Amino acid sequence: MQTEAQLADSTLASIRKRNTADEEEGEEVRKETTYGLGASYMDNATSNGHGSNLLQHHNLPPAMRHFRNVAGKPAILALSAFSTGACFLGIVNVGLISSELLFTVAPPAFFYSGFCQIVAGILAFVNNDNFTGVAASSYGAFYLAFGAYMVFYTQGFFGPISVVQLEHGLGAMIFGYIIFNTYIYIASFMLTLGLMIMFFFVEMSLILSMASLYGKISTVPGGVFSILLSAAGWYNAASFLFEDMFGRPILFNPLMTDVYMWFKRRRSA
Numbered sequence: 001m002q003t004e005a006q007l008a009d010s011t012l013a014s015i016r017k018r019n020t021a022d023e024e025e026g027e028e029v030r031k032e033t034t035y036g037l038g039a040s041y042m043d044n045a046t047s048n049g050h051g052s053n054l055l056q057h058h059n060l061p062p063a064m065r066h067f068r069n070v071a072g073k074p075a076i077l078a079l080s081a082f083s084t085g086a087c088f089l090g091i092v093n094v095g096l097i098s099s100e101l102l103f104t105v106a107p108p109a110f111f112y113s114g115f116c117q118i119v120a121g122i123l124a125f126v127n128n129d130n131f132t133g134v135a136a137s138s139y140g141a142f143y144l145a146f147g148a149y150m151v152f153y154t155q156g157f158f159g160p161i162s163v164v165q166l167e168h169g170l171g172a173m174i175f176g177y178i179i180f181n182t183y184i185y186i187a188s189f190m191l192t193l194g195l196m197i198m199f200f201f202v203e204m205s206l207i208l209s210m211a212s213l214y215g216k217i218s219t220v221p222g223g224v225f226s227i228l229l230s231a232a233g234w235y236n237a238a239s240f241l242f243e244d245m246f247g248r249p250i251l252f253n254p255l256m257t258d259v260y261m262w263f264k265r266r267r268s269a
Contacts, residue, residue, distance in 0.1 A: 073240060078117050083229070093219040093226060117136045131191065167213040190256060201225050
């Protein structure tokens with residue numbers, strides 16, 4: 001029969017083995033995610049001083065545990081393309097360049113912000129990353145449609161319509177994307193802090209842009225939020241790319257689940 005000391009040692013060894021297995025499983029889950037930032041920052045901030053972090057990588061939301069890395073990380077391309085188009089539009093809307101040059105946005109809207117996002121969305125679906133697939137494909141289609149609006153109008157395909165009528169048509173399209181972005185924004189609460197902030201800026205930009213197209217406000221507020229969302233999008237793209245290249249998080253961009261748990265720990269401390 002085992003002595004009491006032997007039984008205690010056996011129990012302790014079993015607990016350590018289970019904890020090690022949990023940590024390894026959590027690390028594998030983290031590596032499989034498209035965004036892959038894990039809980040590194042919050043873990044370091046809440047370590048209990050004994051080498052055991054209070055936040056574990058396997059606390060990833062269930063929707064992120066099924067991602068594969070078959071086709072790279074298309075979210076990086078999608079965010080870069082999306083942000084570039086938004087920046088172009090924002091610069092025009094705030095008046096940094098003449099609104100007459102708005103039609104020069106059509107080529108990059110077609111090829112980079114439109115086509116590249118569609119490609120990124122398809123690759124995301126291959127990775128079983130439905131969020132990036134839906135968001136990138138939808139906003140890629142948005143920029144393709146916007147570029148088509150510009151080309152069709154300048155070539156007279158719409159017939160004798162005024163600029164006001166064109167703006168009202170764009171406003172109707174943007175209204176549909178406001179509805180779409182609302183549930184995308186809610187879904188981003190289960191991803192990273194940077195993405196949640198970016199989609200909030202997207203929501204504000206769409207609402208203010210629609211209001212300006214219907215003549216309720218100037219184009220400046222919507223342009224400001226377009227520039228803000230482009231900055232947030234580039235930050236997210238850079239954080240994902242840097243982590244992929246350097247093998248560790250470089251820019252602060254934690255998972256929202258880690259942020260929630262960090263606040264919970266702070267409140268209970």
